[in-house]
Amino acid sequence: MSEPIVQVSPAWAVLAPLALLLFALAGAGLNGALVARSVGRPGRSGASAPLAQVARLLRQRRQVTVAADVLLWRIGAGGLVVVAILKILVIPLGPWTLADLDVGVVWFNTMDVMIWALFWLIGWGANSAHSLVGGYRFLSLAVSYELPLMFALITPAVAARSLRVGDVVAAQHDLWFVIWMPVAFVIFCGSVIAFSSWGPFATAVGRDIAGGFLTDVSGVDRLLILTGRYAVLTAGAAFAVPLFLGGGGGALLPDWLWSIVKTALVLAAFVAIRHRVPTIRPDRFAEVAWIIVLPAALLQVLVVAIIVVGS
Amino acid sequence: MIDILFWALAVVSVASGVAVFVVDSMARATYALAVSFIAVGIMLVMVGLEYIGIITILMMVMEMAIMAVYMVMFMGMNPALMPMDMTHNKRWSAVLAMGTFVLLAAGALLIPWPARVGAPAVDLVASLGEAIMGPKMLAMLTISPVLFATIIAGLVIVNPRGRYDRWGDDLKHRPPNDPLRGGLGQ
Structure with a gap:
């Protein structure tokens, strides 16, 4: 298996957002099912909840707050889905990729930093206290997760001696990176969950601040933000596959199907973790991130670099 | 296009x-x-x-x-x-901006630029890196620890809450006095 990665015609870019949104919808469906089961209803009734919510939000009238910065607010709300789509441009599906960038890993990282701006803009735009607190909370969480994430991203790049995603996949022909860089993998997964403001890292939309930056968004804006959160979570799960899980490599099935199966499994794990792990306060997490997680990420890079130089 | x-x-x-x-x-x-x-x-x-x-x-x-x-x-x-x-201090900013622009534009127009000698290198990025870093590697190697030491020293000086604040004058106060509860208890 494991054919070399080739760049396909840009015409396929039409399908990529569709696939991304399907995955995001599936993730939302799984989350709905888990929520329904946790309150004793059959999971099936919850799985269709996202569709009902889409219909409801599409018909809902926009509420406007006093002196809202509508321009920035709309940019923040609409930008998440765009960023998620830009992320998946460099993620190969089996042997095919839309943009075989020399610096694909950095591209993904750049799009993740865009989320800093977007979440803060959503929080700022509403001109409401809880919303703004949510935006600030996200930034405070971001300065905790971002550096470990950067080192977790360059670890596979160091091993592959290239920032090109295709080279990273090719370098895992014999052994998946998750096997010999598990720390980087765990940090990457945690950071994906954090930049999606999801699960244990969802304090920016926490119940204690009345929904944080989601407090005052309604209608289509809310739909775009919620979709965008699932979409960036999906893009993160999809990027774990070429980075750590051998890309399309695997037995029996064709490469593209393996990419999909692995992405689905990682996404399911990300969605499920929300129902298993309690929320982590950003102010407490900062200390843990800088004293334990960041040195762990650096040690992981060091170990990988020594192995790569030695081999 | x-x-x-x-x-x-x-x-x-x-x-x-x-x-x-x-x-x-x-x-x-x-x-x-x-x-x-x-x-x-x-x-x-x-x-x-x-x-x-x-x-x-x-x-x-x-x-x-x-x-x-x-x-x-x-x-x-x-x-x-x-x-x-x-914007603030508008008049002086305008004067400064115009003055700088006129100076730079006059310089760009009036300087007798030398004609190009030689041809561009095949790999521009690599040769640029060589030109910048090659002969100056020793200086860089000297400067970087100095810069790093400066950063550390600056942090030490401005640190509002050092170990004596956390562990007391004899460094024996346990658990440390942590204004932000939780985390690692530092």
């Missing part, structure tokens, strides 16, 4: 740079600057500097996100939360 895109980006970068001073909100000014940097970053990618272009976008968006927080925080009486004028 590529040319049109390049010029459109150039216009966007200048226009959003102007917008920084025209808009009446701290947040808009900050993110107008971010848009300007993003346009410049894409232009860098278009001239073949992929890494530098994308890293410019990464660093600048990150920086603007943090800068917005500080700009709002440090603005006295918090006018940053209300509409405000982004």
Whole structure:
């Protein structure tokens, strides 16, 4: 298996957002099912909840707050889905990729930093206290997760001696990176969950601040933000596959199907973790991130670099 | 097509740079600057500097996100939360800007530029790196520990809550006095 990665015609870019949104919808469906089961209803009734919510939000009238910065607010709300789509441009599906960038890993990282701006803009735009607190909370969480994430991203790049995603996949022909860089993998997964403001890292939309930056968004804006959160979570799960899980490599099935199966499994794990792990306060997490997680990420890079130089 | 895109980006970068001073909100000014940097970053990618272009976008968006927080925080009486004028000392800024422009433009026009000798290297990026870093590696190796020591020393000096604050004068206070509860109890 494991054919070399080739760049396909840009015409396929039409399908990529569709696939991304399907995955995001599936993730939302799984989350709905888990929520329904946790309150004793059959999971099936919850799985269709996202569709009902889409219909409801599409018909809902926009509420406007006093002196809202509508321009920035709309940019923040609409930008998440765009960023998620830009992320998946460099993620190969089996042997095919839309943009075989020399610096694909950095591209993904750049799009993740865009989320800093977007979440803060959503929080700022509403001109409401809880919303703004949510935006600030996200930034405070971001300065905790971002550096470990950067080192977790360059670890596979160091091993592959290239920032090109295709080279990273090719370098895992014999052994998946998750096997010999598990720390980087765990940090990457945690950071994906954090930049999606999801699960244990969802304090920016926490119940204690009345929904944080989601407090005052309604209608289509809310739909775009919620979709965008699932979409960036999906893009993160999809990027774990070429980075750590051998890309399309695997037995029996064709490469593209393996990419999909692995992405689905990682996404399911990300969605499920929300129902298993309690929320982590950003102010407490900062200390843990800088004293334990960041040195762990650096040690992981060091170990990988020594192995790569030695081999 | 590529040319049109390049010029459109150039216009966007200048226009959003102007917008920084025209808009009446701290947040808009900050993110107008971010848009300007993003346009410049894409232009860098278009001239073949992929890494530098994308890293410019990464660093600048990150920086603007943090800068917005500080700009709002440090603005006295918090006018940053209300509409405000982004310009001040207008007459002198205009004089300075015009003066600088005239000086630089006159220099660019009047200097007898030398004609090019030799041909460009095959791999421009690599030879640029060689030219910048090659003979100056020793200086860099000396400067970087000095810079690093400066950063550490600066942090030590401004640290508002050192180990004596946390563990008491004899460093025996356990658990440490931590104004932020939780975390690792440091």
